[in-house]
Amino acid sequence: MSGTTRAIRVHAHGGPERLRLEDVPLPPPGRGEVRVRHTAIGVNFIDTYHRSGLYPLPLPAVLGSEAAGVIEALGEGVHELAVGARVGYCSAGPGAYATRRNVSASKLVPLPDHVSDELAAASMLKGMTVEFLVQRCFRVTEGMTVLWHAAAGGVGLLACQWLSAMGVTVIGTVSTDDKAALAKAHGCAHPIVTTREDFVLRVKELAPGKLPVVYDSVGKDTVHRSLDCLAPRGLLVSFGNASGKPEPLELLTLGQKGSLYVTRPSLMTYVASREELVASATTLFDAIGRGWVRPEVRHRYALADAAEAHRALEARETTGSIVLVP
Numbered sequence: 001m002s003g004t005t006r007a008i009r010v011h012a013h014g015g016p017e018r019l020r021l022e023d024v025p026l027p028p029p030g031r032g033e034v035r036v037r038h039t040a041i042g043v044n045f046i047d048t049y050h051r052s053g054l055y056p057l058p059l060p061a062v063l064g065s066e067a068a069g070v071i072e073a074l075g076e077g078v079h080e081l082a083v084g085a086r087v088g089y090c091s092a093g094p095g096a097y098a099t100r101r102n103v104s105a106s107k108l109v110p111l112p113d114h115v116s117d118e119l120a121a122a123s124m125l126k127g128m129t130v131e132f133l134v135q136r137c138f139r140v141t142e143g144m145t146v147l148w149h150a151a152a153g154g155v156g157l158l159a160c161q162w163l164s165a166m167g168v169t170v171i172g173t174v175s176t177d178d179k180a181a182l183a184k185a186h187g188c189a190h191p192i193v194t195t196r197e198d199f200v201l202r203v204k205e206l207a208p209g210k211l212p213v214v215y216d217s218v219g220k221d222t223v224h225r226s227l228d229c230l231a232p233r234g235l236l237v238s239f240g241n242a243s244g245k246p247e248p249l250e251l252l253t254l255g256q257k258g259s260l261y262v263t264r265p266s267l268m269t270y271v272a273s274r275e276e277l278v279a280s281a282t283t284l285f286d287a288i289g290r291g292w293v294r295p296e297v298r299h300r301y302a303l304a305d306a307a308e309a310h311r312a313l314e315a316r317e318t319t320g321s322i323v324l325v326p
């Protein structure tokens with residue numbers, strides 16, 4: 001049962017050129033583990049942080065946080081899953097950029113018939129992020145207006161669809177007119193093209209009383225100005241660093257700008273227990289079943305070309321979800 005897996009590993013943090021396709025030893029699944037043969041692997045911005053060292057990993061490391069596939073073997077003590085079952089995961093830690101992998105059974109979610117392996121890999125991490133951000137981190141409700149940065153990205157397009165289906169008005173930032181049209185087609189009522197429009201001024205025009213919540217995954221370039229889009233007692237959700245790590249925030253600023261709140265959440269904290277993980281995945285799969293969220297793979301790369309996927313993602317050339325084909 002032991003053997004090797006073909007995997008994308010980094011031996012040192014750095015740019016996409018650090019990614020190497022290698023044969024890596026794969027032991028039999030341990031107690032509580034399952035071996036999964038991957039059929040589709042999700043690419044997420046966090047993979048670039050793991051690669052660059054912004055979120056350092058013990059090295060050498062296989063990258064990748066999300067995949068779907070078929071169970072090949074069960075370790076000791078695993079009774080609730082069966083060989084041949086289709087599963088997906090997005091909270092098992094790095095190691096998904098591989099043809100096969102051992103994963104803790106507690107992190108696997110069975111995939112329903114209406115969610116293909118590829119759509120699971122395109123939507124679990126991103127869609128469950130939208131779920132926890134709009135339902136649990138802050139409860140967005142019908143009639144609200146929110147600001148979502150990077151509205152044409154992987155998380156962004158799913159957020160636009162989900163929020164518009166909830167009756168929420170989405171103001172979204174994007175860098176090009178093509179991305180604005182795409183975000184609009186996915187439910188973003190007011191795309192703002194940041195390369196020629198000031199998003200703070202535009203938000204003040206669109207929502208003079210300003211907003212109850214801003215979702216900011218761009219980080220360094222936007223976080224401090226995002227505070228200026230909030231109504232008094234509003235919440236800034238800083239959940240990513242696509243443009244780099246945000247500069248430190250002076251707490252007094254929150255008082256001066258109107259008793260604001262800030263949170264820096266991570267999906268892993270919100271799906272830490274088995275109950276939360278299953279509930280979040282179930283909510284996403286239900287939203288897909290109802291047609292509120294319609295994930296699509298907008299970019300496909302061979303596993304061997306993962307470096308090219310990273311380059312394109314960081315160069316802002318991609319929209320929506322990216323999947324690696326093992």
Ligand code: NDP
Binds near residue numbers: 125126267
């Ligand atoms: P995206 O597909 O959204 O790609 C990132 C987007 O950010 C780009 O397309 C680009 O859109 C925008 N961007 C703005 N400035 C830059 C820059 N300097 N360099 C690169 N991109 C920039 O990625 P994902 O959907 O995978 O992730 C979106 C964000 O959400 C990431 O920041 C990620 O870390 C975060 N995230 C956080 C989670 C959490 O638990 N906290 C979970 C999942 C994702 P444009 O060109 O239109 O500006």
